[in-house]
Structures are given as C-alpha cells and as structure tokens.
Amino acid sequence: MRLGNAAVRVLAGLSIGVLAVGCSSSSTTSQSSSASSPAAAGDNSNASGGTPIKIGIEFPLSGGDASNGIPSDNGAKLAIQEANKAGVPGGFTFVADDLDDAVQGTHDPAQGAQNTKTFISDSAVLAMIGPFNSNVAKAEIPLTNDAGLAQISPAATNPGLTKGPDAKKGLTHPDVIAFFRVCTTDDKQGAAGATFAKELGKKKAFVVDDNETYGKGLADVFEEQFKAGGGTVLGHEHLNKGQGDFKALLTKIKSQGPDLVFYGGTSVTGGALLRKQMGDVGMSGVTFFGGDGISDDNFLTTAGSSANGSYYTLAAPELSKLPSAANFIKAYAANFKDPIGPYSANSYTAAKIEIAAIEAAIKANGNKVPDRAAVLKNVAATHGFASPIGTVGFDANGDTTAPILSLYKIENGKAVFVKQVNLST
Amino acid sequence: MDVFLQQLVNGLSLGGIYALIALGYTMVYGIIELINFAHGDVYTLGSFFALAVLTGLGVSGEVHGPALIGVVLVTVLAAMLCCGLTGVLIERLAYRRLRNAPRLAPLITAIGMSFILENVMQLWRGPSPVSFPSVIPNPIVHLGPIDIGAKQILVIVTAVVMMFALQLFIYRTRLGKAMRATAQDRDAAQLMGIDINTTIALTFLIGSALAGAAGFISGVYYGTTWFFNGFEAGLKAFTAAVLGGIGNIAGAMLGGFLIGLIEAMATQYIPQGAQWTNVVVFSVLVLVLIFRPSGLLGESLPEKV
Structure with a gap:
C-alpha cells in the first residue's frame, strides 16, 4: 500500500478532475x-x-x-x-x-x-x-x-x-x-380523484402525503371530498423527507384494512418506494391512487412491476386524444x-x-x-x-380557463389512458 | 400484540442496514477519530458495484438453486473488494496527509470526498433511481401472527454475524491487536514496531468492505438504489454509532437496531407518527447523551477500534 508521492499527486489530480466533470454535467444547462x-x-x-x-x-x-x-x-x-x-x-x-x-x-x-x-x-x-x-x-x-x-x-x-x-x-x-x-388546480384534481375512487367501488381509503405544498394540499382535498362522497378515511399520515423504508408505516396501514391507498406527493418524495413496498408487506392487492406527482417515468422504473394496477390523475389532457x-x-x-x-x-x-x-x-x-x-x-x-x-x-386569478383532467391506470409497466373530464365552468 | 411483533421485525430489519453501515463509521472513528462522512457514499457505491457485477453475470431477477449461492458470493465479495479498495484509496489520497492537521481539516475533506463520490456515481449511473434485481427469492415465513420475509432475516442475521466476526478479528488476532494499539496511542504503537499506515489502511479496507456488503444487501432488500442513497442512511448510521458509543463495535450494532426499532414503533404508536420518527429518534439520542455522554456502551468497553 505504498504509493509514491508522484503517484498520489496524479491520483489526486484525477479525482479532482472527476469532480469537475461531475459538477459540470449536473449543471450543464x-x-x-x-x-x-x-x-x-x-x-x-x-x-x-x-x-x-x-x-x-x-x-x-x-x-x-x-x-x-x-x-x-x-x-x-x-x-x-x-x-x-x-x-x-x-x-x-x-x-x-x-x-x-x-x-x-x-x-x-x-x-x-x-x-x-x-x-x-x-x-x-x-x-x-x-x-x-x-x-x-x-x-x-x-x-x-x-x-x-x-x-x-x-x-x-x-x-x-x-x-x-x-x-x-x-x-x-x-x-x-x-x-x-x-x-388544472388540485381542488379540482383532488375532487376528481375522489370521484374516480368511488367509481372504482372503493369505500375505505388511507391517505398518505409527502408534507409538501403540493402533496399535502392534494391529499387534504381528496380526504375531504372522499368523505363528502360517503367514503371512510381510515387515517392520514405524512412522510419524512428523504425516508426510504415505509414497511413500518405500511404495516400500520395494513392493520386497518383499507381498500385504497391515496398518495399526495411526487414519486421522488416517496410515492414510488411506497408503492413498491406495498408488495413486500402483502398489500399489492390494495389499489394505489395518486395525483399527477406520480405520472413520471421515475414511478414506473422505481416501483417496477409493483406499479401495475395503480391509478393516477393528470392535471392536463391526454395528448394522443387531441x-x-x-x-x-x-x-x-x-x-x-x-x-x-x-x-x-x-x-x-x-x-x-x-x-x-x-x-x-x-x-x-x-x-x-x-x-x-x-x-x-x-x-x-x-x-x-x-x-x-x-x-x-x-382567469382573474391567473388560472387556466380550460381545466382538463385525465385518469390513467398502470398496466404492464405502462400508463394506459382511462378517461378524461373537462371541468371548465 | 400481532402488530407489535410485526413492527419489531420491521424495526430490526431496518436497523440491520443502519448497523452494517455504522460498523464502518465506528471503526474509522475508533482508530483515527475521524468522522468519515464519505462512508455513507461508499455504501451506495457498494450497491452500484454489486449492480454492475449482477449485470455482468446476466442476473436480472430471482436466482434459484445452487446458482444462487454462487451469484450471491461472487457479487458480495466483488462489492466488498471494490469498496474496500475505494476506502483505502480515499484514506491514502484524502486523509493520510492530514492525519496530524487540526481536526477540522480532515472533517471538511471527508465532506468533500462525499461530494466527489456522489458526483462520480451520478455520472456513472445517472441522477434517477435505478432498479436492482431481486436476486434472492423472498418466501414469507409465517411465525404465528407475524410475517417475516427471507430478506428481512438475511439483513438481521448478516448484521449480527458481521458484528461478531469483527469482534473476533479485533480481539483475537494479531492485526486486531495492532489496530487496538494504534487506536490507544499511535506514537507508542509505532515505537513498538507497528506499521500504523498499514494498520489504518486495513481499518479503512474492512470498514469500507462492510459498507460494500451493506450496499448489496440494501439493493436486494429495497430493489432500488440511486446516487444519493447514502446521505440519509449515512446520517442515521452515524447517529447509531454515536448512540451506541462511537468507537465501539457492539455499540454500533446496538445503536443501529435501536434506531430501527424506535422508527418502527414511533410510526405505529404515535398518531400520524410517520412524520415524527426523526424527532423521536433524535430526542432519544439527546436523552441518552445527557445521561451517558459517551453513548450506551461507550464506557463499559473503553477500548476504541
């Protein structure tokens, strides 16, 4: 393990070079x-x-x-x-x-x-x-x-x-x-999510969010609207930033027997791992439902085959239909x-x-x-x-006058368009 | 009661991962009193090395029969070797020159090393999470009311076995004796003819190799990994090492398991507990440090390695 001083300098130089490349690649734009x-x-x-x-x-x-x-x-x-x-x-x-x-x-x-x-x-x-x-x-x-x-x-x-x-x-x-x-905004997205969930025949939901502006806002609207539509919300938990192991939380959720887990948040703040680990604790049969935060490729790659059977809404129209x-x-x-x-x-x-x-x-x-x-x-x-x-x-608030929402189901590792609603008033 | 037992299993398997990383933290601190912040990233690097080996072997799913043992052994050993060598290289390049510098200098270097590794991994495998083949079949064992996955057992058993192996190495071998001597008094050890450079390099080799094994196990257990994985895990593992008494091998394992258990129980029994787990963990840490400033096992076993 005796490297000569010159060799050390070369290696140190190399590693600094690698650092520089690393920095530039992450902020090329x-x-x-x-x-x-x-x-x-x-x-x-x-x-x-x-x-x-x-x-x-x-x-x-x-x-x-x-x-x-x-x-x-x-x-x-x-x-x-x-x-x-x-x-x-x-x-x-x-x-x-x-x-x-x-x-x-x-x-x-x-x-x-x-x-x-x-x-x-x-x-x-x-x-x-x-x-x-x-x-x-x-x-x-x-x-x-x-x-x-x-x-x-x-x-x-x-x-x-x-x-x-x-x-x-x-x-x-x-x-x-x-x-x-x-x-489209989440007051409409959360309400549409609650309606879709009811149409799927779900009655007992457990709500989880990532405690961010988007995720918590969406989850709160869903909870309110799901209850208003006659559904039961068994509980509402918030995730910690950076957390990666949700088995304890899922064990708690499982013990209450929901038929739907609603997730307000993005894939990277926990959505993808939450869905993946539902399979590990024997909850793959429970429907996973989220907002547009889980509409990215990251959700599909991280959750893998466990992603199948999940639903999500998108606050935009399905392009291929337009x-x-x-x-x-x-x-x-x-x-x-x-x-x-x-x-x-x-x-x-x-x-x-x-x-x-x-x-x-x-x-x-x-x-x-x-x-x-x-x-x-x-x-x-x-x-x-x-x-x-x-x-x-x-409109006067700066929101779009054409709020359109679409519903997707993940099948065989791909998002499949289910339906679309136009909520303009 | 059933849920309590189930959470016990969840907590122990989560804690097992923390414990494996904490062992490396505590070894390095024990011998040169350096908080090696790059250690969490070496753990992530381990999962990427293992992933590269598995890709090379053409493994993309579960492996059955005798091939399983071969695949696991080859992958773990390769990941351990690569991580071990990375650890030695880091020590040689970034820490050795600063061994007699003021405390702050190597600490900052360690943080810099952590950034370098994160950026290298981001260059290598991209910024998004990558999926990790499940490799080991995961039959669920039904022990009365509780379900234990084979992988959960693997995590817990590996952490315990590694801890005992390390204890044996440090207290029963000549090299272990040299490590203990170096930890106690570096100058005196050198005067007694111990090559302290080799001894410290060996400590980094073993600690980082353990991180490599932990990287493989966490990849298999969670089925995914990404370049920033080591930050949160490294922080928790460092906390585990401090909780158990930094520098103490058994303490690192105890701290890891305790933190895993506290997280699982806080999630279950505190209303909306999932968001409070870190608060509970660190409150316990503060309380322990008030009454036992050197950690849970810090005093009863004063020898550091």
Whole structure:
C-alpha cells in the first residue's frame, strides 16, 4: 500500500478532475446559458438586429425529478426554436435561459428562489416559465410579483398559489398578479380523484402525503371530498423527507384494512418506494391512487412491476386524444431524444403564450425591446389562445380557463389512458 | 400484540442496514477519530458495484438453486473488494496527509470526498433511481401472527454475524491487536514496531468492505438504489454509532437496531407518527447523551477500534 508521492499527486489530480466533470454535467444547462448572458445584458434601448431576448426556464433538471423537468424544459425550448425559425419582429432572437432547481437530487424551493433572482437581475429576461413543483412556486411567486416578471407554470397545481386567503399575502403588487398556469388546480384534481375512487367501488381509503405544498394540499382535498362522497378515511399520515423504508408505516396501514391507498406527493418524495413496498408487506392487492406527482417515468422504473394496477390523475389532457397536439408530438419527437412527458405540451403552451405576448409588445413599442410590464399585461390578457392542449386563457386569478383532467391506470409497466373530464365552468 | 411483533421485525430489519453501515463509521472513528462522512457514499457505491457485477453475470431477477449461492458470493465479495479498495484509496489520497492537521481539516475533506463520490456515481449511473434485481427469492415465513420475509432475516442475521466476526478479528488476532494499539496511542504503537499506515489502511479496507456488503444487501432488500442513497442512511448510521458509543463495535450494532426499532414503533404508536420518527429518534439520542455522554456502551468497553 505504498504509493509514491508522484503517484498520489496524479491520483489526486484525477479525482479532482472527476469532480469537475461531475459538477459540470449536473449543471450543464446553467453553464451553457450563463455563457451567453454577458453579451445580452442591459442594452434595452437599442433594437439592433439579432439582440437576444431571454425567456427564463426553471425546472428540476437533475436528480429524481429530472424525468419531469427535462421533457418540460424541452417543450419550452421547442416553442422558442419555432419562434426563432418563423422570425421575431424587430429582428430579435429568443434565447432559452434554463436553470435547474434540484439540489441533492430533489426539487428545492430555496434553489428555485435563487434561480428566479438570477432571471430578475438579468434585464434581458422578459418572461419566465416554471417551476414544476408547487412548493418551489410558492417561494418564487413573491419575487416575480415584486419584479413584475410574467411567470407561467406548466405543472404547479396547488390551488393556494393563486386562490384563497393566503394567495395574495406577502405580494408587493397583489393587484397586478404575475403568476399564471396552464394546468388544472388540485381542488379540482383532488375532487376528481375522489370521484374516480368511488367509481372504482372503493369505500375505505388511507391517505398518505409527502408534507409538501403540493402533496399535502392534494391529499387534504381528496380526504375531504372522499368523505363528502360517503367514503371512510381510515387515517392520514405524512412522510419524512428523504425516508426510504415505509414497511413500518405500511404495516400500520395494513392493520386497518383499507381498500385504497391515496398518495399526495411526487414519486421522488416517496410515492414510488411506497408503492413498491406495498408488495413486500402483502398489500399489492390494495389499489394505489395518486395525483399527477406520480405520472413520471421515475414511478414506473422505481416501483417496477409493483406499479401495475395503480391509478393516477393528470392535471392536463391526454395528448394522443387531441387532434390539436398531433403536430406538437411530431415536432417534439423530431427534436429531442428524451421521451415526451405529461407536461411537455403544457410547457410548450406556456412558452407560446409568452412568445406571443413579447412579440405583441415589441410591435407596440415600435420594434424595440419592450419592458416587462408590457409583456406581463399581454400575458394576463391571454384568452382563446389556440394551443396543442386546446384553447386556453387565464382567469382573474391567473388560472387556466380550460381545466382538463385525465385518469390513467398502470398496466404492464405502462400508463394506459382511462378517461378524461373537462371541468371548465 | 400481532402488530407489535410485526413492527419489531420491521424495526430490526431496518436497523440491520443502519448497523452494517455504522460498523464502518465506528471503526474509522475508533482508530483515527475521524468522522468519515464519505462512508455513507461508499455504501451506495457498494450497491452500484454489486449492480454492475449482477449485470455482468446476466442476473436480472430471482436466482434459484445452487446458482444462487454462487451469484450471491461472487457479487458480495466483488462489492466488498471494490469498496474496500475505494476506502483505502480515499484514506491514502484524502486523509493520510492530514492525519496530524487540526481536526477540522480532515472533517471538511471527508465532506468533500462525499461530494466527489456522489458526483462520480451520478455520472456513472445517472441522477434517477435505478432498479436492482431481486436476486434472492423472498418466501414469507409465517411465525404465528407475524410475517417475516427471507430478506428481512438475511439483513438481521448478516448484521449480527458481521458484528461478531469483527469482534473476533479485533480481539483475537494479531492485526486486531495492532489496530487496538494504534487506536490507544499511535506514537507508542509505532515505537513498538507497528506499521500504523498499514494498520489504518486495513481499518479503512474492512470498514469500507462492510459498507460494500451493506450496499448489496440494501439493493436486494429495497430493489432500488440511486446516487444519493447514502446521505440519509449515512446520517442515521452515524447517529447509531454515536448512540451506541462511537468507537465501539457492539455499540454500533446496538445503536443501529435501536434506531430501527424506535422508527418502527414511533410510526405505529404515535398518531400520524410517520412524520415524527426523526424527532423521536433524535430526542432519544439527546436523552441518552445527557445521561451517558459517551453513548450506551461507550464506557463499559473503553477500548476504541
């Protein structure tokens, strides 16, 4: 075990090199985008040809959430590519500036807030897309509201982000909202989940959530609605962040004899392992039901064959059933090798809305770079916008006017579309 | 009562994994008083090494008959060897030069080492969880009202056997004696002709090899692994080592099993207990440290290794 000093130095150098590679690979996207920022920063006044206008994109791009984040990121990038190909008024170029909010493998509100501040301080960023997760959105909304930066989330479904007594609390401009979303909210998703569960003939549910904004919100709505529909909720437990062994919890659940386990949360915060271990304690016969948080590939790969027989709702339409989405699906497949995700089209739509808002603002400003307020005004006024996910617009709270939910069942390791409901009022 | 016994089994099998990792923590602390934060990541690395071997052998599901013993032996030994060598390499590269530096320097280096390993694993197998072949059939043994899976028995038995094997090695062999001497007084041991570099490297070899075995077992038991697995498990295992008396082999195992049991019982008997398990575990730790500052077995067996 005697290595010469020179050998030690070489090995130490190697390991540092590996570290550097490791870092760069986990944040490739942020590095490539930051490289373009000095050229773009702060020349709002002159409309010289080819000046980049940035759209900030903020998703979990690494870790267990990457199977959500990357397909959504790609959707937004596709819209930006198409806009540049078609030509932007004033000769500008759109640039996708994407940042990763995953820290230690999971989406992180503090990192999301940090990324948002980066966008806000870069005057070339005129609008923002993201985040994926509701707790991250909760941290970002006050920042974009303060800066007047239009933000559209394709997937953050917690109703409290836009509605209810707490939504406007802590906002500097409660009258001028800057956060919008093209997905359906969890008050509708949880209620639909309860209805679906009743249609499946389930009467005794045990509710588990991951204690995050999204998961707990969804689970609470489900519990309330399931009870209101005549069902019994045997108990409601919350998971610890980072936990991986749920056998003790499942033993407790099993002893109460539920016919359904409802899970509010994402795959990476415990959903996938919870379902997997249901098989280990002899509960594979009990139906597992979740929200859109378990709609990712991560759930299928981690839970493996135990995933079969699970149901989940999605706060978006099933693309293959929509004629309007056919072109988008084709264009996505032609441009990216990662498979399309359940929220890719939502993300594409969010980018389309922002691009349209920016282009209209450019024209209104005499082909010069518009300010963020003009863009925000155009985004807020969006209505009857034709997109792959149908005709969308925003209501007074910033929520979509076309809330559509789909139900899926996992069979043979694949999500199979069951049905779809449109909840627009 | 039935549920209590079932939770006892759940707690012991969860604690068995903690115990296996805690053994390595406690050995390294015992000999050079370094909290080796990279140890949890060596454990994850063990599951990836084992996965690579299994892929190489073409194993993707359960194995039956005599082939099972062969596959398990080859995989465990390969994972242990690779992890052991990784541990020795880490000690040689990151810790040896700092052996006489102020305490904080190797501690920070250990945290850095942990980040390096996490990033290497993320590069190697990607950031998402990967599934691990189940390898060992898992027939459920019905002991009266309780169900015990074969894998749960395997986890518990492995932890106990490893602990006794380590005890025998440390108290019955010449190398073990050298380790104990190095732990007590490094300079005096060197004067007595003990090669302390080799002895410390050996400690890292054994501790990391145990982490490799734990990595294989947890992969088989949970059926999945990912690059960040070692963080939470490493933290709990470190807590287990402190609870049992850091530096003490039997204490590490006791601490591991205790933490597993506390988690299982807190989940069962506290209303909405699943979210309070960590609070209960660390409250117990604080209470124990108030009354026994050197851990449960820290005083009765003062010799550290």
